[in-house]
Amino acid sequence: MAHFxxxxxxxxxxxxxxxxxxxxxxxxxxxxxxxxxxxxxFHYRPVCPEVxxxxxxxxxxxxxxxxxxxxxxxxxxxxFDVTDxxxxxxxxxVKALDFVSGYIVCAKSPSCxxxxxxxxxxxxxxxxxxxxGLFAKALMEAYPLLPVEEDGRLHDLVLRENFITRVFAYHDxxxxxxxxxxxxxxxxxxxxxxxxxxxxxxxxxxxxxxxxANFSDDLDADAHAYFSLFxxxxxxxxxxxxxxxxxxxxxxxxxxxxxxxxxxxxTDIIHKYREGLLPLLVPLTxxxxxxxxxxxxxxEQQVYLNPHPEELKLRYAY
Numbered sequence: 001m002a003h004f005x006x007x008x009x010x011x012x013x014x015x016x017x018x019x020x021x022x023x024x025x026x027x028x029x030x031x032x033x034x035x036x037x038x039x040x041x042f043h044y045r046p047v048c049p050e051v052x053x054x055x056x057x058x059x060x061x062x063x064x065x066x067x068x069x070x071x072x073x074x075x076x077x078x079x080f081d082v083t084d085x086x087x088x089x090x091x092x093x094v095k096a097l098d099f100v101s102g103y104i105v106c107a108k109s110p111s112c113x114x115x116x117x118x119x120x121x122x123x124x125x126x127x128x129x130x131x132x133g134l135f136a137k138a139l140m141e142a143y144p145l146l147p148v149e150e151d152g153r154l155h156d157l158v159l160r161e162n163f164i165t166r167v168f169a170y171h172d173x174x175x176x177x178x179x180x181x182x183x184x185x186x187x188x189x190x191x192x193x194x195x196x197x198x199x200x201x202x203x204x205x206x207x208x209x210x211x212x213a214n215f216s217d218d219l220d221a222d223a224h225a226y227f228s229l230f231x232x233x234x235x236x237x238x239x240x241x242x243x244x245x246x247x248x249x250x251x252x253x254x255x256x257x258x259x260x261x262x263x264x265x266x267t268d269i270i271h272k273y274r275e276g277l278l279p280l281l282v283p284l285t286x287x288x289x290x291x292x293x294x295x296x297x298x299x300e301q302q303v304y305l306n307p308h309p310e311e312l313k314l315r316y317a318y
Contacts, residue, residue, distance in 0.1 A: 012047060012102070012103040013045065014048065014151070017106055022050070034104060041312065049090065049134075064134075071131070097143075102146065102171075103147070111134055113132065117132060119131030165308060169196075169230070173227055191298075192303050196234075211229065241274065254296060279318060
């Protein structure tokens with residue numbers, strides 16, 4: 001049985017996305033991005049729920065059917081029903097996945113799709129994109145804070161960056177839990193994430209600050225309340241306006257040490273970023289340059305400066 005490893009970010013993934021020939025037609029849905037890019041920083045734990053419950057390849061296709069509120073997973077020709085098998089497997093498998101820090105699922109799958117899966121009406125046969133794959137549903141109900149994303153949505157640069165940021169943050173928190181939670185450790189964690197949280201949602205950042213400033217005698221309850229809101233905050237997408245606000249805050253830490261020319265250059269670059277003329281990487285690179293010259297321990301520890309590895313190139317496009 002796998003365990004959490006602080007040194008290795010492990011994420012679950014639909015096996016077909018790694019090129020495993022487990023789909024109903026004996027094929028796969030290999031994701032080049034998952035294979036070529038994310039594999040550099042993540043260690044995958046592949047799962048194919050349909051094969052795991054004994055369905056062979058190739059096999060008859062299955063679909064979600066709504067029988068007056070009872071969601072069933074059945075063959076498209078109604079020749080068999082694997083709902084109970086899938087639910088039983090999902091409950092067991094999900095419990096064994098408590099070590100992962102994220103999950104990438106196959107879109108539209110009646111077992112793995114996280115949203116907009118075709119759901120057929122048991123009486124009329126009509127379908128609507130309102131279903132959730134049974135395995136994905138069990139996973140998200142068991143771990144509501146776990147970053148989960150579909151392979152196709154990772155082509156969207158904003159969704160991609162948000163998902164990966166949340167995976168690294170989730171892993172960071174699990175590492176903190178692994179070492180041992182304390183009020184002091186949570187305060188230090190919150191301090192490191194200050195500007196990343198501000199970039200995602202300023203008011204929720206303030207709410208988190210109030211939790212940290214008013215801890216009760218129940219550490220577990222405080223930690224749960226904090227992390228729940230923390231992950232909720234990161235689900236909000238940062239934008240140019242919120243990033244600009246953070247960049248201006250960071251500039252303030254060493255603006256008095258810059259020459260007039262340097263100060264004007266940094267201000268101009270931040271302005272051009274806000275106007276959409278430059279990617280976020282440009283002002284951040286200059287801020288990091290000045291940070292190397294004018295050391296500031298508080299700023300240097302900010303996760304905002306490096307929320308994910310540079311080789312993923314997530315701050316090049318916006």
